[in-house]
Amino acid sequence: MADVYAQVERDFGMLAPPVALHSAAPEVMAGVWMLLRESLLARGLVPRAAKELVATEVSRANACPYCVDVHGATLRGLGGPVPGMPEPGPEVTGTRLTFHYLNRMVNVFLGESPLPPEVPGAVRGGALRVLGTMMGASARRPRPPGESLRLLPAAPLPDELRWAEDSAHVAGAVARATAAVSQAGERSVPEPVRELVTAEVAKWDGAAPGLSRHWTDDAVAVLDSGHRPAGRLALLTAMASYQAGSAVAEFREREPGDRALLELTAWASMVAARARAGLS
Template sequence: MIVKRALRRSLAQVRHVTPVPPGAARGLVAEVYAQVERDFGMLAPPVALHSAAPEVMAAAWMLLRESLLAQGQVARGAKELVATEVSRANACPYCVDVHGATLRGLGGPAPAEPGPLPEVVGTRLTFHYLNRMVNVFLGESPLPPEVPGGMRGGALRVLGAMMGASARKPRPPGDSLRLLPDAPLPAELSWADGNPYVAGAVARATAAVAAAGERSVPEPVRDLVTAEVGKWDGTPPGLSTAWATEAAAGLAPGHRPVARLALLTAKASYQAGTAIDAFRATDPSDRALLEVTAWASMMTARARSGGP
């Protein structure tokens, strides 16, 4: 089938970084790849794109698995609806296609769940994070360009049927937690406390991404982005990226490229690609690029997840 053949080659859609090929994966990367293929039904590019930064990839997968995929108090259809709505609000058409198709494959959303349950808020956190990374490193559709235009609607229906069938399989919670060491749950994320698996994933994942930020994002840049995200109401900043240049202007010249990349990722991820070349001139490694964008994405995700 053309859709299945195309999806097997979907890692080729990743831009700006080179994912580790499945046959070359070792250690933590191999462990994450194996879990993703088993529990998601395919090696999902939004997770695999992180593979040059293994701990960050494990964090992204852990959040996705324990909030969205694992069995819990909330029906999978209700969580897929949350994932789709957050992705639409963040202008992430790739994730809207994937999770909207999965929702249709499940037969539509389950009844709304009462209250801010940890799985629901965890799903919001996960997709505020993933939407930004997908906007930076993937295109607008999960379907590769070789799928003809006239077949794309049907291909999405096939994808939805595949994902819906996969989503019905039971996945016990907690299986991903061994991928990263235990960590304390940040106070502002205490909404996760009602589910030990979600809480464990949130604590471990946010600690891993914070450590990545300490490695690759200079402290003055972290301070600037934290302040900018803290006062942001979520309104898109517009087509111009001058605001990011202006916000970074007070930093040392060597810090401005990373600040501009982090700011755009945090608040206008669909425009962050315009800052990558300047950042690469300061640090050409895929790992550093992923750690900067992951840290910025998580800053916004923590601020916008909407916990009680």
């Protein structure tokens, strides 16, 4: 955990809350940091501004205002004309995977803005510009690729993630991170819940399920009553993370530990991210 914190502060410019929120599960946190660093931050073939545009647009599609604010501000802080959307490749698709994952975790655990809620509305625009200037200055410093990979042992790259293999550092991060999250799911997500969520995400077209959460009642009806809180929270995290707040409290009544909560939501977020990364 100390190694991850040190790398995040050095390479991101601050201890980013979307990474730090994973502290209850250090292996997952290390994997998530690898994904973020090696896809978005590390020097590669795609300019940082183009990848920030991808991060911003994925975050907007996932209704994650926190990440839209951070990465939109960074994009503006980099200056110059706004780039066009880059062609798919390991760095671009890796950035999509990262933000399909992070948007869900941020929606579940963080507020709607990186700014403190006490900042008055009249000055929030100026505060975001200051944030963008800071983040833009940090983003201009090159980060050598691959430096985060030592945090976790090597792992095989899953077949559906072969899009990463033309970039050694992106492939290494994707393989290690998805392995860490899969292992977390095996520890903390009951097998019937894993089977249900995997099946529901596989047939999902990515559209928002709607304002009501009643669709989850029908979905989790196939589970034993003891598994339904986990099933509901996992489904909401994967498919409607902006609605997951009250499901957290229901899950905690049965599983009060922070690690179980973090690992379940991480697993569900990654299932959705793996399904959506190459599509939007």
